[in-house]
Amino acid sequence: MIKKEIDNELEYIQKVKQINEGKNLHYHILTMGCQLNENDSEKICGMAEEMGYTKTQEIMDADLVIYNTCCVRENAEERLFGKLGEVKKLKEAKGTIIAIGGCMMQEKHIVEKIKKSYSYDVIFGTHTLQNFPKDLYHAILERKKITDILDIDGEIIEGLPIKREDSIRASVTIMNGCNNFCTYCIVPYVRGRERSRNPEDILNEVKSLAQEGYKEITLLGQNVNSYMRVEREKENTLDKGAINRIDSFAKLLRAVNEINGIEKIRFTSPHPKDFTDDVIEAIRDCEKVSKFIHLPMQSGSTNVLKAMNRVYTKEQYLELVEKMKKEIPDVTFSTDIIVGFPGETEEDFEDTLDVVRKVKFEQIFMFIYSRRVGTPADKMENQIPEEIKHKRFDRLKSLYEEILKKNNEQYIGKTENLLIEGYSKTNKDLLTARTDTNKVVVLEGESSLIGKVVPVKIVSEHMWYLKGEVEIN
Ligand code: 5AD
Numbered sequence: 001m002i003k004k005e006i007d008n009e010l011e012y013i014q015k016v017k018q019i020n021e022g023k024n025l026h027y028h029i030l031t032m033g034c035q036l037n038e039n040d041s042e043k044i045c046g047m048a049e050e051m052g053y054t055k056t057q058e059i060m061d062a063d064l065v066i067y068n069t070c071c072v073r074e075n076a077e078e079r080l081f082g083k084l085g086e087v088k089k090l091k092e093a094k095g096t097i098i099a100i101g102g103c104m105m106q107e108k109h110i111v112e113k114i115k116k117s118y119s120y121d122v123i124f125g126t127h128t129l130q131n132f133p134k135d136l137y138h139a140i141l142e143r144k145k146i147t148d149i150l151d152i153d154g155e156i157i158e159g160l161p162i163k164r165e166d167s168i169r170a171s172v173t174i175m176n177g178c179n180n181f182c183t184y185c186i187v188p189y190v191r192g193r194e195r196s197r198n199p200e201d202i203l204n205e206v207k208s209l210a211q212e213g214y215k216e217i218t219l220l221g222q223n224v225n226s227y228m229r230v231e232r233e234k235e236n237t238l239d240k241g242a243i244n245r246i247d248s249f250a251k252l253l254r255a256v257n258e259i260n261g262i263e264k265i266r267f268t269s270p271h272p273k274d275f276t277d278d279v280i281e282a283i284r285d286c287e288k289v290s291k292f293i294h295l296p297m298q299s300g301s302t303n304v305l306k307a308m309n310r311v312y313t314k315e316q317y318l319e320l321v322e323k324m325k326k327e328i329p330d331v332t333f334s335t336d337i338i339v340g341f342p343g344e345t346e347e348d349f350e351d352t353l354d355v356v357r358k359v360k361f362e363q364i365f366m367f368i369y370s371r372r373v374g375t376p377a378d379k380m381e382n383q384i385p386e387e388i389k390h391k392r393f394d395r396l397k398s399l400y401e402e403i404l405k406k407n408n409e410q411y412i413g414k415t416e417n418l419l420i421e422g423y424s425k426t427n428k429d430l431l432t433a434r435t436d437t438n439k440v441v442v443l444e445g446e447s448s449l450i451g452k453v454v455p456v457k458i459v460s461e462h463m464w465y466l467k468g469e470v471e472i473n
């Protein structure tokens with residue numbers, strides 16, 4: 001496994017810090033997209049803070065504005081262009097530095113568009129995150145625009161500074177890239193081929209998080225349950241199988257489960273095809289691993305799944321769910337579903353609804369199919385009209401709400417130990433927590449409960465949240 005030495009790049013952190021000395025500068029960051037991007041942003045924030053910038057929520061106060069972009073669907077792209085239009089005025093007024101990074105910057109046509117029509121100082125990609133201080137240094141000192149994109153896969157970078165958003169929950173990226181090439185998806189083109197971090201580096205990171213007081217770890221990757229597959233296959237061809245090595249996701253889960261201080265382990269996203277028996281057994285056996293599993297389905301129709309290159313059928317997906325229900329007591333599921341994939345017929349869509357009714361997902365992330373330049377599905381001729389896509393989306397949403405209500409009702413009267421996270425966003429007099437299955441719970445209570453795990457009895461359901469009461473023994 002290649003691990004890049006980044007001392008040269010990190011020297012620029014000190015160089016920018018020297019330039020910024022005594023200036024009381026601020027940065028503002030906007031992160032779009034998935035948890036992997038959020039984790040990258042924590043590293044960008046880590047670098048920015050070490051370069052002498054302080055974070056601000058107010059873009060008007062910022063001397064450096066950073067956009068960490070996503071391109072998985074069109075609406076994220078539109079959002080960036082809207083933001084770039086707004087920030088231009090700020091740049092003209094006070095010379096704000098604009099840095100744009102992330103997945104969208106790996107798309108040539110987007111970078112061309114930005115260069116042609118928008119203001120910016122630094123453009124960096126998913127493979128050049130560690131170059132951000134160097135790029136910024138040159139942009140500031142030489143007053144020139146920097147574009148720093150690598151077309152080839154970046155190496156695994158260790159040792160970047162990190163400023164985490166939360167003090168109890170932390171994300172740990174375990175692999176980069178994806179080899180699956182689902183036909184709708186841009187990710188393999190912007191994040192490159194699958195490559196896994198060394199298990200030792202991952203375990204060291206989790207151990208130090210535990211020492212810092214973190215309780216919950218989410219293992220991240222585009223296809224977490226194929227962790228180390230590429231590396232394992234290479235080792236096999238070299239005929240030096242290291243038996244004791246952590247060379248699979250199942251083994252990694254078991255090793256993380258051993259780390260003292262960590263109380264809950266989650267992971268996202270897995271692929272159904274890689275839910276091998278060893279992974280199912282590890283989830284079953286590891287008491288810290290959450291039994292709320294994200295199992296991206298995308299479609300319930302075998303025909304559509306084939307066109308999506310998902311390599312499983314409707315029946316195989318349902319069999320996997322059944323197998324997991326049998327093996328893992330109290331397992332529950334969340335999923336991703338795309339409606340309106342090219343060629344999706346009414347019958348295909350009914351298959352999706354059928355699986356939703358059967359599995360009774362606790363949470364569904366629903367997406368309208370979005371054409372992505374460069375993907376095979378974008379070239380398919382049988383695109384679905386927008387109106388039909390939206391109608392199907394609404395039908396799926398109604399079914400989801402029905403199921404959600406029924407699932408919610410099963411919580412009423414039950415008590416679960418919940419971590420009190422803080423005040424409710426919508427009502428500052430109430431506290432908020434989340435069930436293991438990611439349902440928001442609001443409750444009355446003293447502020448001293450924040451950060452503590454307390455028994456909470458669920459008393460009522462309100463579709464998108466539950467109401468609870470602290471159970472006093
Ligand atoms: N259109 C709509 N949804 C998409 N996703 C990925 N690519 C697209 C696309 N082109 C969804 C998938 C994936 C989730 C992260 O985003 O459901 O699991």
Ligand code: SF4
Nearest residue numbers: 178180181182185187
């Ligand atoms: Fe995209 Fe499919 Fe890879 Fe997920 S598994 S990142 S949907 S190509």
